[in-house]
Amino acid sequence: MTLDLFDPAELPERQALAPGAVLLRRWALPSEAALLEGIEAVVAAAPWRHLVTPGGLRMSVAMTNCGPLGWVSDRSGYRYQATDPESGRPWPAMPAAFLALARGAAAQAGFPGFEPDACLVNRYVPGARLSLHQDRDERDHRHPIVSVSLGLPAVFLFGGQARGEPTQRVPLQHGDVVVWGGPSRLRYHGVLALQEGRHPLLGAQRVNLTLRRAG
Ligand code: SIN
Ligand code: FE2
Numbered sequence: 001m002t003l004d005l006f007d008p009a010e011l012p013e014r015q016a017l018a019p020g021a022v023l024l025r026r027w028a029l030p031s032e033a034a035l036l037e038g039i040e041a042v043v044a045a046a047p048w049r050h051l052v053t054p055g056g057l058r059m060s061v062a063m064t065n066c067g068p069l070g071w072v073s074d075r076s077g078y079r080y081q082a083t084d085p086e087s088g089r090p091w092p093a094m095p096a097a098f099l100a101l102a103r104g105a106a107a108q109a110g111f112p113g114f115e116p117d118a119c120l121v122n123r124y125v126p127g128a129r130l131s132l133h134q135d136r137d138e139r140d141h142r143h144p145i146v147s148v149s150l151g152l153p154a155v156f157l158f159g160g161q162a163r164g165e166p167t168q169r170v171p172l173q174h175g176d177v178v179v180w181g182g183p184s185r186l187r188y189h190g191v192l193a194l195q196e197g198r199h200p201l202l203g204a205q206r207v208n209l210t211l212r213r214a215g
Contacts, residue, residue: 017158017168020144020182022109028148029175031097032201035150038095039121039207042066045092046084048123054078060128061191067094069118069214071137078137080118080214094119101177102146102211109179111144116211124154124194124206132159132167132190135212143213144181150174150209151202152194159188174199 015023028035048062051073065071069080070091084091098119106114118138122130135145149156149172156178159167165188172178180187191208198204 017170017178017180018184018187020110020184021158021178021180021187023170023172024105024108024177024179025173026175027105027108027177028101028150031101032150032175034095034097035101035148035209036201038066038097039150039209041095042092042121045089046070046087049086059130060124061130062123062125062128064121065119066092066098066121067116067118071118071120071212071214080137098209098211101148105146105148105177105179106144106181109144109146109181111179111181114144114146114213116146116213118212118214120210120212122208122210124152124191124208126152126194126196126204129193130191132157132163132188134186134188135210136186138212138214140213141185142181144179144185146211147178147180148209148211149176149178149206151199151206152197152204154194154206154208155192157188157190157192159190161186161188163188174201 013025046064050058054077102116153173156170156172157167159165
């Protein structure tokens with residue numbers, strides 16, 4: 001038998017990436033339809049936009065948020081806020097399917113009791129990438145990050161506690177969920193430039209949900 005490392009059917013369902021960090025392959029598939037419906041509702045109320053970094057660069061990933069708090073970036077810095085700066089209105093409510101998925105995946109990864117109050121929704125089109133960064137704008141780093149991949153595959157970079165440390169390249173497919181917390185909570189991570197392709201449900205894009213306890 002030949003083992004194709006990139007055939008998801010041959011890979012284990014649960015892969016430890018580091019202490020406190022785990023990939024739950026295909027974990028989101030059972031809620032795929034509800035998640036896609038939720039994304040549509042969120043984007044209808046708070047459309048995709050390209051944020052600007054504090055240094056003035058336009059991000060290649062388009063973003064929006066749902067839940068009580070949303071992550072934003074502009075010339076004055078990165079922060080969470082309760083209202084969408086584009087509309088002045090509160091962010092759309094977090095769809096029940098997002099909440100249920102985040103709770104379940106966090107518990108499965110060893111973080112029971114996770115109650116996210118923020119969901120950053122990222123959209124990658126071919127060529128879009130996210131450079132190495134830490135998620136550190138949340139108030140209490142005892143809560144994990146739950147990250148859900150939908151649509152086109154991507155390569156997730158998972159690094160160490162310092163920017164210069166080696167990074168693992170983790171191929172992520174539609175439905176995969178990565179949870180990182182505890183000793184891995186502040187690890188650097190990013191996403192390589194998305195390759196061209198077409199996903200049967202999402203077309204030429206990847207949508208990622210990152211659920212956090214921000215406040
Ligand atoms: C993020 O770090 O906010 C997103 C990670 C991803 O798109 O997989
Ligand atoms: Fe991140």
